[in-house]
Amino acid sequence: MGSSSSLLTDTFGRHHNYLRISLTEKCNLRCTYCMPAEGVSLSPSKHLMTADELYEIAALFVQQGVNKIRLTGGEPLVRKDFPQILEKLATLPVALTLTTNAILVDRFISHFAAAGLKKINVSLDTLNAQRFQKITLKDNFKQVKKNLKLLQAEGFEIKINVVLIKDVNDDEIIDFIQWTAHEPYNIRFIEFMPFDGNNWERSKTVGLQEIQEQISCHFGLDQVIPLTSAPNDTAKTFKIKGFKGAYGIISTVTNPFCDSCNRLRLTANGKLRSCLFSEEELDLLTALRAGKPIEPIISKVVNQKKAIRAGLEAPTNFEDPAHHSKNRSMIRIGG
Numbered sequence: 001m002g003s004s005s006s007l008l009t010d011t012f013g014r015h016h017n018y019l020r021i022s023l024t025e026k027c028n029l030r031c032t033y034c035m036p037a038e039g040v041s042l043s044p045s046k047h048l049m050t051a052d053e054l055y056e057i058a059a060l061f062v063q064q065g066v067n068k069i070r071l072t073g074g075e076p077l078v079r080k081d082f083p084q085i086l087e088k089l090a091t092l093p094v095a096l097t098l099t100t101n102a103i104l105v106d107r108f109i110s111h112f113a114a115a116g117l118k119k120i121n122v123s124l125d126t127l128n129a130q131r132f133q134k135i136t137l138k139d140n141f142k143q144v145k146k147n148l149k150l151l152q153a154e155g156f157e158i159k160i161n162v163v164l165i166k167d168v169n170d171d172e173i174i175d176f177i178q179w180t181a182h183e184p185y186n187i188r189f190i191e192f193m194p195f196d197g198n199n200w201e202r203s204k205t206v207g208l209q210e211i212q213e214q215i216s217c218h219f220g221l222d223q224v225i226p227l228t229s230a231p232n233d234t235a236k237t238f239k240i241k242g243f244k245g246a247y248g249i250i251s252t253v254t255n256p257f258c259d260s261c262n263r264l265r266l267t268a269n270g271k272l273r274s275c276l277f278s279e280e281e282l283d284l285l286t287a288l289r290a291g292k293p294i295e296p297i298i299s300k301v302v303n304q305k306k307a308i309r310a311g312l313e314a315p316t317n318f319e320d321p322a323h324h325s326k327n328r329s330m331i332r333i334g335g
């Protein structure tokens with residue numbers, strides 16, 4: 001296992017031991033909060049990291065102290081060489097995880113186990129089939145529910161990512177929590193965040209305080225038990241007394257958790273970003289292909305990382321649409 005290195009420690013002393021790698025900009029869903037309605041212009045495939053390049057870059061990060069890698073996208077499972085990528089990454093001394101919409105899970109589940117993957121985040125924003133279609137513009141609700149059961153039967157630890165949007169699915173908070181009475185899922189309510197082309201408005205974000213108020217009002221404050229979060233966890237986690245599962249809230253908009261951020265993001269076309277909200281990214285892939293060292297580029301990205309949300313500290317700043325329109329859409333960053 002790589003040790004802590006100064007290359008991945010920023011000017012605020014935050015050590016970055018968690019790398020999120022986007023495998024593709026493509027997706028088999030069209031979630032309206034993620035994918036701009038007009039679609040996204042995709043990078044030409046020769047500009048995307050091959051499985052070997054992705055491994056080479058990942059291995060260097062692991063040497064420098066990364067001990068957790070999450071595969072994301074777009075939808076990571078639409079990448080045809082996903083099994084090969086996973087197999088190669090599994091040779092690294094690192095905890096591998098995956099974020100997926102679960103549509104193709106049945107096709108790849110044997111590869112997950114073989115690669116030692118134990119924890120999977122599944123995105124599911126509603127428990128209602130019709131609403132699923134409205135949010136994702138596709139009709140895969142049954143398939144996602146079926147694959148969730150499959151993952152559960154195979155013993156994977158499952159977190160469910162729910163992006164809450166006012167008047168879209170915020171009336172399902174209690175239903176999701178009720179689901180955890182008998183299912184061991186960890187539901188993670190994510191505040192709706194602004195990205196290019198996703199029609200974000202501050203008033204559509206359902207904040208931590210509002211979520212907690214709804215839950216404690218319904219179940220009773222004394223039934224809500226705070227759980228201990230891991231040191232760099234983005235979610236504040238709770239459970240309802242006696243329930244099998246738990247829930248957490250990821251409050252990027254109303255309560256950013258930047259002071260303990262340990263994440264770096266590698267896009268499918270080999271660009272390194274220090275923050276979801278940063279418009280700045282530097283190109284590792286072109287340097288790698290030219291046979292140049294990529295460490296100085298990594299160092300520059302890490303050292304330029306700002307204290308809070310890429311410099312968008314004040315809520316007014318963060319909420320200014322001009323800032324989001326310059327940023328990539330979420331589907332091209334890798335959430």
Ligand code: SAM
Nearest residue numbers: 034073074075099100101123161192193330335
């Ligand atoms: N396709 C995979 C999936 O949906 O799980 C992985 C990629 S997706 C971009 C990763 C996560 O980002 C998902 O949980 C998704 O809900 C979340 N996400 C996308 N757009 C978002 C937004 N505008 N605000 C908050 N979360 C968002």
Ligand code: SF4
Nearest residue numbers: 027029031034074101
């Ligand atoms: Fe695809 Fe995931 Fe974005 Fe939905 S959230 S469009 S599943 S990448």
